[in-house]
Amino acid sequence: MRRSLLSFLALTFAVPAGLAIWQMQDFSRYFAAFAEPSDLLQGCNDVPEAVALAEELRDRALRIERYMETIDRKKAEVAEAESALRKRLAELKSQKGGMRSRQDQSTAAVRSDIEKLVALYDQMNPAEAAAVLTNLPADFAAEILLRVRPETGARIIAAVEPRQAALLTAQMGARSVRKN
Known part of the structure; x- marks a missing residue:
């Protein structure tokens, strides 16, 4: 009995609702407010509270419009600044890459020069x-x-006067300590 009553009630409400939905092609026209601000006061001009409320609502709507325009303008400015920053960041990254490659080339050249100099001293008479x-x-x-080479270094230090050899040895030890 309960189930049949529920089914009957469901059909009673569902069929008219379905017909109404079928007839309404555009829901927005039923939910949109079509009244202009001047139409809101139609027949209420003699009620001061209604007039004041309508004016306050109109003023608020105008302020909201101005705020929205300001927000849109600021959004555009932020987007433009962000674009400029991204462009600048890309430029700086490319410059950094160029600087790094030049630095690597310079470091490689210095190492090559040092290796040549060390090879020269290795070949010299101590x-x-x-x-x-x-x-x-x-x-x-x-x-x-x-x-x-350690053997060459030992022969060179042996050929230096003792006071100078002590100074060079201290410098070598200090450099080793600074490295660590």
């Missing part, structure tokens, strides 16, 4: 190399001595 190294700045001479 006494002659000692004479040249004693005239170089101590930190530079210590760097060269650290990079030559």
Whole structure:
């Protein structure tokens, strides 16, 4: 009994609703507000509260429109700034890549020069190399001595006067400590 009553009620409400939906092709026309602000006051001009409310609503609508225009303008400005920043970021990244490649080339050139210089000192007579190294700045001479073959470095230090050899050895030790 209950089920048949529920089915009957469902049909009673569903069929007219279905017909109404079928007849309505465009729902928006039933839900849209078509009244103009001037039409809102039709027949209410003698009620001061209604007139004041209509004016306040009109003022609020105008303020909202101005705010929305301001927001749209600011959105456009932000989008333009973001585009400019992205472009600048791309430029900076490309410049950074160029700088890195130039730096890598420069570092490779310096390493090559140092390797050539070390090879030169490796081939020199230890006494002659000692004479040249004693005239170089101590930190530079210590760097060269650290990079030559150990046997060559030992012969060069042996050929240097003891006081200068002690200074070079201290510089070599200090450089090793700074590296770590």
